[in-house]
Amino acid sequence: MFDWNDSYSVNIASIDGQHKNLFRIAEELHAAMLKGTAQASTSKILDRLVQYVGVHFAYEERLMQAAHYPAFPAHKAMHDELTKQVLQFQEDLQKGKHSLTINLLQFLKKWLVNHIEGEDQKYAPFVNAKTAA
């Protein structure tokens, strides 16, 4: 479900590596859901995903700021919104209010692909221009 496609590349090796890691962890969640893995184990994978999302967003935001990317505030707002959503989901899962569903994974996949192709690929030229300067 979370297969990497080279069309997702932003042409920044560190970012592509992080995006691939996000896809890998999300695929682990998908596999766990298909296998009907116990919720405790699924929660641990989700915890790793949430933690890695935080690491990735922080790294990417530092790059955008260093490159004086003009759309940084709007991009950060999107990161903050997704962070809020996944934290809420994590809390609901821990409290047993929700279980991991295919709908959630589809939402995550759509968000990642749309965000990478629609937003991350827009800042990349600014970051690459700064690196080349």
Ligand code: FEO
């Ligand atoms: Fe790679 Fe803006 O998240």
